[in-house]
Amino acid sequence: MSAPLVALGDTEAGSGVNPPARRRRLRQLTTRDRIVLGVMIAIPTLIQAVLVWIPTLASIGLSFAKWDGLALSDIHGNGLVNYKFVFEQSPQFWPAVLHNVAWLAFLAVIGTPLGLLLAVLLDQKIRGTRIYQTIFFMPVMLSLALIGIIWELIYSPQNGLLDYLLGTHGTAHAIDWFGNSSVNLWAALVAATWRHAGYIMILYLAGLKGVDPSLREASSLDGANGRQTFFRVVFPAMAPTNVIIVVITVIESLRAFDIVYVINHGTNGLELLSVLVVQYLVGETQVIGIGSAFAVVLLVISLVPIVIYLSRTFSTKER
Amino acid sequence: MAETGSGRFIMDRRSIVKGLGLGAVGLISAPVLAACSSGGSGGGSGSGGGGGSLTFGSNASDPVPKKAYAAFVAAFEKKSKDKVTVNTSDHNSFQDKITNYLQGSPDDAFTWFAGYRMRYYAKKGLVADVSDVWTKIGSNFSDALKKASTGEDGKQYFVPNYNYPWGFFYRKSFWAQNGWSVPGTFDELVTLAKKMKAKGIIPIAFTDKDQWPACGTFDYLNMRINGYQFHVDLCAHKEGWDTPKVQEVFTTWKELLPYYDPNAAGLTWQEGATKVGNKQAGMMLLGSFITQQFTDPAVLNDIDFFPFPAVKVEGTDAVEAPIDGLMLSKKGGQNQAAKDMLAFMGTGAGQEAYYSVDKSNIMTAKDADTSGYSAFTKKLADVIANAKSISQFFDRDALPAMAANVLEPAMLNFIKGGNINLTNIEAQAKTLYAQQ
Numbered sequence A: 001m002s003a004p005l006v007a008l009g010d011t012e013a014g015s016g017v018n019p020p021a022r023r024r025r026l027r028q029l030t031t032r033d034r035i036v037l038g039v040m041i042a043i044p045t046l047i048q049a050v051l052v053w054i055p056t057l058a059s060i061g062l063s064f065a066k067w068d069g070l071a072l073s074d075i076h077g078n079g080l081v082n083y084k085f086v087f088e089q090s091p092q093f094w095p096a097v098l099h100n101v102a103w104l105a106f107l108a109v110i111g112t113p114l115g116l117l118l119a120v121l122l123d124q125k126i127r128g129t130r131i132y133q134t135i136f137f138m139p140v141m142l143s144l145a146l147i148g149i150i151w152e153l154i155y156s157p158q159n160g161l162l163d164y165l166l167g168t169h170g171t172a173h174a175i176d177w178f179g180n181s182s183v184n185l186w187a188a189l190v191a192a193t194w195r196h197a198g199y200i201m202i203l204y205l206a207g208l209k210g211v212d213p214s215l216r217e218a219s220s221l222d223g224a225n226g227r228q229t230f231f232r233v234v235f236p237a238m239a240p241t242n243v244i245i246v247v248i249t250v251i252e253s254l255r256a257f258d259i260v261y262v263i264n265h266g267t268n269g270l271e272l273l274s275v276l277v278v279q280y281l282v283g284e285t286q287v288i289g290i291g292s293a294f295a296v297v298l299l300v301i302s303l304v305p306i307v308i309y310l311s312r313t314f315s316t317k318e319r
Numbered sequence B: 001m002a003e004t005g006s007g008r009f010i011m012d013r014r015s016i017v018k019g020l021g022l023g024a025v026g027l028i029s030a031p032v033l034a035a036c037s038s039g040g041s042g043g044g045s046g047s048g049g050g051g052g053s054l055t056f057g058s059n060a061s062d063p064v065p066k067k068a069y070a071a072f073v074a075a076f077e078k079k080s081k082d083k084v085t086v087n088t089s090d091h092n093s094f095q096d097k098i099t100n101y102l103q104g105s106p107d108d109a110f111t112w113f114a115g116y117r118m119r120y121y122a123k124k125g126l127v128a129d130v131s132d133v134w135t136k137i138g139s140n141f142s143d144a145l146k147k148a149s150t151g152e153d154g155k156q157y158f159v160p161n162y163n164y165p166w167g168f169f170y171r172k173s174f175w176a177q178n179g180w181s182v183p184g185t186f187d188e189l190v191t192l193a194k195k196m197k198a199k200g201i202i203p204i205a206f207t208d209k210d211q212w213p214a215c216g217t218f219d220y221l222n223m224r225i226n227g228y229q230f231h232v233d234l235c236a237h238k239e240g241w242d243t244p245k246v247q248e249v250f251t252t253w254k255e256l257l258p259y260y261d262p263n264a265a266g267l268t269w270q271e272g273a274t275k276v277g278n279k280q281a282g283m284m285l286l287g288s289f290i291t292q293q294f295t296d297p298a299v300l301n302d303i304d305f306f307p308f309p310a311v312k313v314e315g316t317d318a319v320e321a322p323i324d325g326l327m328l329s330k331k332g333g334q335n336q337a338a339k340d341m342l343a344f345m346g347t348g349a350g351q352e353a354y355y356s357v358d359k360s361n362i363m364t365a366k367d368a369d370t371s372g373y374s375a376f377t378k379k380l381a382d383v384i385a386n387a388k389s390i391s392q393f394f395d396r397d398a399l400p401a402m403a404a405n406v407l408e409p410a411m412l413n414f415i416k417g418g419n420i421n422l423t424n425i426e427a428q429a430k431t432l433y434a435q436q
Helices: A002-014 A019-026 A031-062 A081-089 A093-123 A129-141 A144-155 A161-166 A184-209 A213-221 A226-237 A239-254 A258-264 A273-281 A288-318 B010-014 B020-044 B063-080 B091-096 B098-103 B116-123 B131-140 B143-148 B172-178 B186-198 B213-226 B228-235 B244-254 B269-277 B288-293 B297-302 B336-345 B348-355 B375-385 B400-417 B422-434
Strands: B053-058 B083-088 B109-113 B159-163 B166-171 B202-204 B281-287 B303-306 B318-320 B323-328 B389-391
Touching: A031 A288, A081 A288, A081 B422, A093 A129, A093 A184, A093 A239, A093 A273, A129 A184, A144 A161, A144 A184, A144 A258, A184 A239, A184 A258, A213 A226, A226 A239, A239 A288, A258 A273, A273 A288, A273 B400, B053 B063, B053 B336, B063 B083, B063 B336, B063 B348, B083 B336, B091 B098, B098 B116, B109 B116, B109 B336, B131 B159, B131 B336, B143 B389, B159 B336, B159 B348, B166 B172, B166 B213, B166 B269, B166 B288, B166 B318, B172 B297, B186 B202, B186 B281, B213 B228, B213 B244, B213 B281, B213 B318, B213 B389, B213 B400, B228 B389, B244 B422, B269 B281, B269 B288, B281 B288, B288 B303, B297 B303, B303 B375, B323 B336, B336 B348, B400 B422
Parallel strands: B053 B083, B053 B109, B202 B281, B318 B389
Antiparallel strands: B109 B323, B159 B323, B166 B281, B166 B303
16 A cells, blocks of 8 residues: 555656656657547447447336337336336246247257257368358358248148148148247247357357367377367367357347247247347337336346356456 | 238238337438428428428338329329428338337328327327318218317317228128028127038138237127227226126137137238138138239129128127328428318318229218229228228227237237136236326
8 A cells, every 4th residue: 555655755756857758658659649549449439338338228227117209208217017017917028038948948959069060070071061061051141031931931831841741731730830839939949940050050160170280189199089089179179169159059049039020020939038129119019118128137138148258258368 | 921012901010120120220210211301391381272382201102002192192283283292101110110200300291090099199299180171171071080080189180091891701602602691690600600610611711820810800899799989998998908898708709719710820811811712711800901812803703791790789880990091290280281181181082083093992081982983892881981980900099019019919819729818918908008
């Protein structure tokens, strides 16, 4: 505690003697540099504030209010009514949570491992690997409308591929994969996995390319077989990529929206939290307070993996 | 998706582009669009007899209605010598951005619907009172139409253009061949459905993938059991949902469930209409826009209509016939040319100009020339003309969030399982209506 005080006193004492020299030593930046730096920090900060912080804080604020979206003076406090609606009254909320959890479980158990498997297979120098990569990555690049049509062609009860293969197409026993609420979540999850696996594959392939080949060489010299090399050497060496993939899987399952929206606007067994936020915030059906409360719930849930990821990233850097 | 192309009535407004990105773009672009549109209205105010100008915001983005409104505007310009600048927006986004639109710098006149939202914006003072227009055109409309154009304060805010009735549609020849006759009461309807089921067809092509079609059955049963006024009060949440009256609606409805298409939850109305068209289904309750689906003239000419049968009270007095028309923004209320255009919409000449292009609806003005109507259209028109009260659709008569987020999902569950939790619906309704 005492050292800085001494230093401070020192500065004050010396201020009369040679201030310009001192200052120049502390700031090696010209005025121009400072302006440039200032602008470079201010603009992103402003963008960040306008696009992220202000909307976030406004949403949190509005989730405790009632507002018809017209005059700002009409915003009135509403206590916990909106949250009561979310947790107790809305019959869609708990199914939506359950569906998001199912989404996470499905992607974690099937989607992501499938992407890893594809990446590992395509990383072997097999012939035509680039063609396969393109094929598996294709779904990530397709527009949603197109994805909706593609899966409609597969799942349609009248003339869809799946019912055709089952021999039930066009009959009364045909399964309406998107319309039957006991199966449509799984049908949608298959479609989502189709997209997700390609995404994970590309990320993981990039990670695999970055693994030092001498590691594999060393492990094979030590007599490890292919499986051991992968699980004991390559996989641990890819820890940073693995963390990113875990985070992406979690985030993907939380922000899942597009596919169910294309199917039936996220109703009839395909309710998701993101859909509820949109239902109550966009368009004619807007009820701002309730929509904000749904959004805040989703935000709080999303913060968990984000905080874990960030704390991990920063702690690694400190080390 | 299939739904975006075809029906431009409720269909289109329900396939709302709620996608997050698009929604955001819509929100951002709303003020921009509104700003663009405000340009032309400068010199119009107070000019009266010609030479004025106004801007007109139209949601008629589909080809036929767009041309129809162009014909209407041309007829008005010719008659009044006023200059109209038309700003057409996409049907769905117009609907989604309406709140921003009215608060920004809206056009003088714009297309809208009768119902809750009309009364709501009137109450909030975002639209102009057109009672003075109604003193000119009032005699040209039935009382039911006037009631539908009136806000909570008793003043008029809306001028009807056209409407289209909801009812049962079926194939005449198919029914004649089987000796089926039009049911006049609910019991007769159930008996008929039973006969049809025994014949191995789907008696009632009920389709609820888009969720809003179920509102038609709910509204009719509610009005036939509890009366028109109860429908209005329930939509405004002046009546509660957890009451024996609403319970009776669902109890009655349950009698129909065995006669619905078992795949109702996954089907669109277009698919249902097709089943009626090729005799897989006996009948279907829908708006008269169902006829758009029958592209084969032989089928189209074979389609007939009957009103929802009487159940308990008021016979078949009430008809569900959503009305589309014009309103004035607050600014437009100062512009005589804009008022003149609304008055012109209230005349036969104005409505005929629109109808000359878009023939899928019923003109609402009494002096409109209906000699061009087919026998079928005439029948539809008579049902509306003879109605004692005209309801809109539940999602037009009630708070949109109540309709789309609460009742429609609940009704879909009811269709699937026959259960409805009215206590929960009442709880949600309380919270939602309290926020308006």
